Amino acid sequence: MKKKLGMFAGLVLFVVLMAACAADSSQEESDSGDSNSSGSEDSSAENQDTTEISFIHWRGEDEEVFDDIIGQFEEENPGISVQMNTYPSEQYQSNAQQMLRDGSTGDVFTSFPGTQFETINNAGFFTDLSDEEFVNNFAETSLEVGQSEGSQLAVPYQMVFNMPVYNKGMFEELGIEVPTSWSEYQAMAETLKENDITPIAFPGADIGPNQMMNSMMMNNAKNEDIFAQLESGEETLTNDWWINTLEDFQHFNENGYLQEDALGTNQDSAMQMVADEEAAMLATGSYHMASLKELNSDLELGFLPPITVSEEEVEYEGIHTATFMLAVNKNSEKKEEAKAFIEFLSQPDIASQYANETGQHLTVNDVDYESESLQNTSHWIDEKDTRFQPRYLIKEAAVEDAVLGSIENVLGGTSPEEAADEAQQVVEENID
Structure with a gap:
């Protein structure tokens, strides 16, 4: 019995001492000034003032250059942060529509032309971009693939040549x-x-x-x-x-x-x-x-x-596709921030960085191609008779x-x- 009373008394003393230490610690934090506390409040306020948008696409090989571009965007737009997620192309084609459904994912998303564009359009997930000024940053000849019934639902970013x-x-x-x-x-x-x-x-x-x-x-x-x-x-x-x-x-x-x-x-x-x-x-x-x-x-x-006809019968010299179409999710609550990101991607200097670091021809006006491969093939854009990729039709x-x-x-x-x-x-x- 005495042993139990001794244990109880020890426990009470331990609790009292801990409470005193906690009080001293709280007083020390208070006496040290309000900087830590207000800093935490400022940080919380800053987080509340920052809107995070989701950017989804299928080109995992472009993540490094997009990370750099996103960093530049966030520096110029401190109120917006971008969370990027990439998926294998086959998975993206199969699952993009489901990801866009509730608006929490893919504020900015990409679409393939053709069947995926039609599927997403039929589901009503595209925001009409027709009146956005950044549409003028893209070559007019490339825009049709992202249109439906006179509305610009997506803007193609890449000019791809689908041929050997x-x-x-x-x-x-x-x-x-x-x-x-x-x-x-x-x-x-x-x-x-x-x-x-x-x-x-x-x-x-x-x-x-x-x-x-x-x-x-x-x-x-x-x-x-x-x-x-x-x-x-x-x-x-x-x-x-x-x-x-x-x-x-x-x-x-x-x-x-x-x-x-x-x-x-x-x-x-x-x-x-x-x-x-x-x-x-x-x-x-x-x-x-x-x-x-x-x-x-x-x-x-x-x-x-491949040339499969006689020289006299040749009409088309190759194939092109305007793809990696940028769009804004109609279910998003952050449409203006999403549009700001697309506008940033369409700036010639940013588009030039993306083109040269990924080896992609783009649909953006005034892109400066610096890499040897892009310079050697850019003449296909203006000088060759190419037709739009039939499969995407x-x-x-x-x-x-x-x-x-x-x-x-x-x-x-x-x-x-x-x-x-x-x-x-x-x-x-x-x-x-």
């Missing part, structure tokens, strides 16, 4: 002229093969025919409304324009223009083939030029889309999948006629 990139130095060393007809293209491919070089590295496992299909069909189907007519039932995949395109893919595959197991080769492996000069071309586009230069700084690169995802699937089936051994017929059945099931 080739090793110019290799061509010069082998004395190969850039082909201007189907017969010259075949001769070029044979010369490369004779020198144990694969003409085209094709990343079929992850990118597939998404990019190469555009330049393969650009002169087989000169009508730029061809996919609109396909989806309305006026045109079919079993007609010559698509059968011929599938036959060309078959020819490339059966004659060794593509590497072995093209459908099983991923993007990184295909890029390494070009960097190691095992392959002359990469079947993707301009967005991989900077990465190729990182793998092999000695590469001199250009564009070489397909509005129904199921139709797009059927079109691309027919190419993969041909590369897998299916006849062009059978592959086209199977794809056309899917199209007919999705005709509006």
Whole structure:
């Protein structure tokens, strides 16, 4: 019993001492002045005065330059902070609409042209930017892809050339002229093969025919409304324009223009083939030029889309896409801050920094291209007859999948006629 009373008395004494220490400590903090306390209040007030906006996109490889640009924006706009999140492109295409739904994510978001733009538009998640002054900072010829029913819903930031990139130095060393007809293209491919070089590295496992299909069909189907007519039932995949395109893919595959197991080769492996000069071309586009230069700084690169017709029949020299479209979430409560960020990105000096550090051509006016690769290819913007990427003019995802699937089936051994017929059945099931 005495032992218990002693323990209790000790506990009481400990509590009294701790309370006294706490009081002394509080007094010391008070006596030291109000700086710490008011500093905390100031910090809290500052946080309350700062609006954080969410910026989401799919280009993880651009994070470093965006981090720097965001830092500059926040310095010029101390009342706004930017939280950036990036996602793999396939995941972004699948999940962006869901992320935008409640307005808490993606105050500023990006959209692919084509099916994703249509899906987000149908869901009503775009803010109309038609009256914003920063729209004038973009090349007028690029803006149409972000418009719907006369309203500017998104502004495309990048000008991408979706056609094979080739090793110019290799061509010069082998004395190969850039082909201007189907017969010259075949001769070029044979010369490369004779020198144990694969003409085209094709990343079929992850990118597939998404990019190469555009330049393969650009002169087989000169009508730029061809996919609109396909989806309305006026045109079919079993007609010559698509059968011929599938036959060309078959020819490339059966004659060794593509590497072995093209459908099983991923993007990184295909890029390494070009960097190691095992392959002359990469079947993707301009967005991989900077990465190729990182793998092999000695590469001199250009564009070489496949020419599948005679020289007299050539109308288009290549493919372009206005993409990485910047938009403001209609469900956002921070629209003005979001618009301020897009306006900042559209300034020529900021756009020039982004272009040169990422190796991307842009749609912003007065961009200064400093990198060798961009300077060597910028003439494609004004001097070449390119058409907008046909794949992005397909509005129904199921139709797009059927079109691309027919190419993969041909590369897998299916006849062009059978592959086209199977794809056309899917199209007919999705005709509006």
